[in-house]
Amino acid sequence: MKTIPPQCPEPEVGPKYWRSLDQVAETPEFREWAEKEFPAGASELTDPVTRRNFVKLMSASFLLAGFGLSGCRRPVEKIVPFGRQPENYIHGKPVYYATAMPTKGGAVPLLVRSHDGRPTKAEGNSGHPDSNGSTDVYAQAALLNLYDPDRSMRSWKREGSGMSAVTAGAVTDALAGISREAAANGGAGLALLLERNTSPSRARLLAELTKKFPSAGVYVYEPVDPYVHVAGATAAFGKPVAPYFTLSSAKAIAAFDADFLGAEENAHVNIRGFAKGRKVDKSSDVMNRLYVVEGAMTVTGTNADHRLRLAPSRIIGALARLGSEVAKLTGSSDIFSSLVSSFPGSNKVGEGTAESWVTTCAADLVANKGMSLVLVGYQQPVVAHVMANAINVALGNVGSTVAYLPALPAEGSIGDLIGKLTAGSVSSLVILGGNPAYNAPVDLDFATAAKKAKNIVRLGYHEDETSALATWHLNQAHFLESWGDARTSDGTLVPVQPLIEPLFNGLTELEVIARIGGFSSVRAYDVVRETFSQQFGGIAQLDADEVWKQFLHDGYLPKSAAKPVVVSLVSGLALAHTAPAAPSKDKLEVVFARDYSLDDGRYNNNGWLQEMPDPVSKIVWENVIAVSATTAKELGLEITKLSSQRIRNGDSLGKALKSNESLVGNDEVTIKVNGREVTGPVWIQPGLADNVVVVALGYGREVTGRVGRKSGFNAYKIRTSSSPYFASGATLTPTGKMLNLATTQEHGSMEGRPIVREATLENWKKKADFATNMDLEAHFPGVVGTYEVKTIGRVENRPKGIYEHPYETYGTNVNSGLGPRADRRQILKSEVHQWGMVIDLNSCVGCSACVVACQSENNVPIVGKDQVLKGREMHWLRIDRYYAGSVEDPQVASQPMMCLHCENAPCESVCPVNATVHDEEGLNVMAYNRCIGTRYCSNNCPYKARRFNFFDYNKRENDYAEVKTTKRGSTSWVTTDAGLYKGIAGVDKNSSAEWEIIKLGKNPNVSVRMRGVMEKCTFCVQRIEEAKINQKVKAGASSNVQVPEGTFTTACAQACPAEAVEFGNLLDPNSRVAKLRASQRNYEVLGFLETRPRVTYLARIRNPNPKMPDAYELAFTMKEYTDAGKGNPLESHHGAHGAAEHGSEAHGAAEKKGAH
């Protein structure tokens, strides 16, 4: 997939791709002159109300440029033709560049696809040794930010009450002014507020800057800060080190409030490691075991084998108790006992069996000494991290599951900065990125303090709350427009390489720091190059340019991973902690969580992320006030009344809550904590600790783009510096109002149906083929008898249908995952490729990266909250989440679901116009041009995998979050088309100019569907075709046209950090997918319907510890299935047959006809 290294460095002139104005206008002086010549046009730019958007700006400016440069008044075309065809460039053929998305605690190495110079899709860089191709949702969605029509498109300066746009030259001058001032007084009065990142170049520049201006202050603020891991390790070991976890080698993992598969930094790397430990081919394989102690219901919690609900403030006590137990069992010194006893009341961990839960868990960890891991999350204080490190040392995990890498010492905190600001000792405050005016702890009152600075320079991607304070707003470049560098969590150096010239002349952080520092090289490229040659140039023997080119090509520097530091615990480690009182119904504990969609709010204006269902609650477009069912009942939230519309569908409160159906119209409540309050909709979340209220950060923005406007409430309003992640003593009172909550899945229970099939490891040992021994296919008589199908490694009986199966004839010879091949006459239309997919439910953690990847790859539109409320989300790939067991302690299972490409597709025969048909390679394809939109196919799809364009979603307005309703819960009677494009009867409010920028991000190989058309997963047919063409070119005259395994994959499979999605050619016996289809765990969802899906699933295996107090014999979903009287899949044959012999025809005939 990779192409030759790009030419480096970028040439100064000679436009290659789509270019910005700067290059046409050449010099800042010219542009300044041009704008002064036309003051009327320039003043338009400063008007905040009628902010002119991209193309208007561009065309106007081009006109000016044309006037100035050539005196020609002809309208300038936007297309810049190639004067000379660049080498290796074929129009329409995408090229891939390696780059990386910098994150707070690392970076996501990426390969970004570029179509004619515009990035269209981010993929994980599979070459990178640590992440090998995995990405997270943010990396998948970051592309949309690049083409955000609401992003900051200009730099401006505050003048009086208004803002006036400034040129790049003026910005340079202003930064030079700050630099001169700092040079004059050694940096006194200069303060830089940064976001956390791992760029070596930034670190180098800051070091040089502080050396040059010793009095200048450098501060870092992250609302959700992963640095506590470093702080904890540093405190434990006495030197600055960062823990680095290798989950793939851990056999027993205990996560204490550590959402390492979800909200923690580098979750995508963790998921890959964790999933590796859960990939089991046969029941004798060793599988890891996950213990989770947490207050909220996190992605990690949904994957736990054992889960203990505990308020976050009590978790440190449980951790200490675990520590004492580990110390006792391993004979290491017990530094935790005193801490345990310091907890008020007793040293009891919690209610009921919690105590024995923790001690049994400790025993299991000790039993897996050296292969266990204790993790503590960012929410917990430093002392908890110190404890976790000490426990890992005691368990002998250092060097195997956890390594300590060198880290940088901490910079100043925002608290320090506020102190200096309040003291009046800051004259120039430079805020690079971030949005402290919105997300700084509310008690610090950042806005008031910041105003004391004479000059506030702000580099921002959006014009947001912080820009509102700034005297200078500089528009920031997207990472796909900038040069930079970063280190991934293992320390490997990765480049941040631009794929496109900055669309709006944005600046990078490196440039701004370099200019303030007054350094000789100020271009970001030069800075990065310099850092590279200084710090990494000596790594290879080759000449520096070659190394650099190779580095950019590969997207990482081989062997640059940080060397682990040898550590030993600080002797005489003294731990002290003041435990707050346990929460009660009058003194609730509020947990502030990083949002799975919006992070800390930085992705607020990203429609893909706003509409990505929360992996646990499946809520979109807003945050909620989540409480447990017990707490809700105790607080007297009138759930039955509140949900009158839905509860009457359910029986008892508990069941209704579990299915979440009661929550369509929701009570609005006010949370009051520390004298501050915030209001939002309540949500009853199964699995939450009692007396705990969980609120996600990042919503309720006041100054933001049109996408994020009106989504959710601002939880930062009650978040103080003393209790950043959980606060005690909160009260919750209903306001009496009702709010609409949009969720993509209303029903959370599987109702005893074997949709997700689960067993424990012990069950699997007992019955190897439990997965196919469920549902009606367990007694398959078929309409006209059965026949035997041999697939690799197994034989199964399939019913013969009345009609011949389109992809096979009845026979017994086999050599592929598809069944009998030798007997196939010319029925299999292609003997080269037959595509299939296998999804391993044991690996899938539900992170949703695939959902966004699919949306990005396939131009799936955003529909908006009002449409989700009506049940019209468009995601081709969804992740179904099911709860089983009690509403308090449920087990959760996630299942990616999309078009399963059935061989006997029920959708195809009912479409009256032949718009959905099968192709030769087993794909169920949609001919959009042919579709008239009867929706019959959707009705007949048992998986409801099809999506209908009820409106022209691509043309809708951007105010997606707004629901124009007047009555709660009444999604039905409200205006149905608020904000939607009304066709000829209305005005297309998406001005064409805005559409110009939005459409840049579309994948040109996939149609953008209009309204009235049905769509669904295509197995990324555009990728299949591309791979086939490439292979044909390669094959030349030979007949070797079969695409080799591993050449390409679908967007979802590519993005999956767990490698849970496997796509490939079933006719290739060596393909992973053919082998997985032969797995004992392989099953078809609703297999009894004989739809013969090409997407099959591998049953999920849970690994409970039988000694645990909450041990279970059957996975809860399997228990529901057996309790529903549908037989026992662990017995040879269930139902009336009991121990009847296997596979006999006689029994099959006696069986009731199941399928139809």
Place this chain on the structure above:
Amino acid sequence: MASEAVISNGLPKIQAPPAEIEREPLVHNNRSLAWITEQVASVAEGKTPKWWWPAFIVSFSGMLMMFTMIAYLISTGVGVWGLNQPSAWAWDITNFVFWIGIGHAGTLISAVLFLLRQKWRTSINRAAEAMTIFAVVCAGIFPVVHTGRVWFATLPGYLIPFPNSNGIWPQFRSPLLWDVFAVSTYATVSTLFWYTGLVPDLAVMRDRAKTKLRKFCYGLFALGWSGSNRNWSNYEKAYLILAGLSTPLVLSVHSIVSFDFAVSQLPGWHATIFPPYFVAGAIFSGFGMVLSLMLPLRSLCKLEDLITVRHVELMCKVLLATGSIVGYAYIMEFFIAWYGGNPYELDVFIKNRAADPWIFGPMFKVDPAPYWWAYWAMMSCNVIIPHLFWFKKVRTNMWIVWVLAALVNVGMWFERFNIIVTSLHRDFLPSNWGMFSPTWVDILTFAGSFALFMTLFLLFMKFLPVIAISEVKGVTPQADPHHPLGGARGGHH
């Protein structure tokens, strides 16, 4: 009554047959043939009754509202209706099947009863056939406008097989395509049949016309009818052939409509009992609608002597019979869902439909079904209510009959709603489950379809004889040469 009839036409008194062998006459009060012509024709010819104009204005405005809704739907998107995933069909197809069902009574009365020589059909067949055609018009609108891209749906080559250079044909396996053929055939044959029956009466209207325009118009459509033997002979043949053609259509149309559901694999749809049960249901609803229209018509247009209580009673008996078939089908469907041993199927019947909060929900130990009220509305209207027609008192009280007939239509609408929405809203995977609620556009479009129906019916009343004059005359005693009143002694035109 007939035996004591006072013969007032001045002819010699003739002994009437004994009362015990006498059937109740189809035309009461021994009306003369002239009276029949006069009475029926005057509805279309005479002064427009006072009630007609308000009725027409309301209907006509309602019809315009419907077209406005459809324009809005087509210009903006199908999303203006409450449809969603999983309920990709709801009121649209409910209304389609509802109207198609209503359209069944006309053909049944005109064709099947004609072949079976049920003479009582004559005074209701004209209006019933008109009703059929208008119902099919209403029905035809919904499947067309419910498509996402109407502009393609109506192009030849998409739904209508049309040889084209791409060699793409419609999908002949799809029941929706069968619908296209079945409904269009039905509409064509019904219209021809209706028109053929109208010809002699159009000639009557032509002959009675007092203005040139009326004479021209009726004359045009009367096709030069002269009442000659040759005319009559050809007419009778054509009518018989069309009756023969129409009869299988009564069975086929609704069978095919039922295939929309039966051919799919959705629990609640996938049932072999659907074709006969849909046909019975269609006749049931059609007779319900005939009664709903005829009762006001006979009273407002003073046609009590032609549409007699006996007619009403007979129709009530048809309702009772078809209602019982429908009720049997409901119960059998339920039984098969259990007996078939498919838990997904049974869940639809119990958890999606039958489980009400008080009796069946607790009995089956399941949550009340979200749409239990719709299911029980259907059950009460279609299964319980028709059994009131066992009582003669009920059958002969026009007010009660009208209310019950209207309820039958309510029940039959709910039947289709139940089949479509309660099956779809909770199907195989619980993650797909969701509720359907209509929007105001749904409601106004449906209401508008009634207005369209009424508009057409009022225009029909205004311009055409609502009762088949010639056929009614044919069943009067005067038309029977062996009857004491018949033959030469009979009345005159």
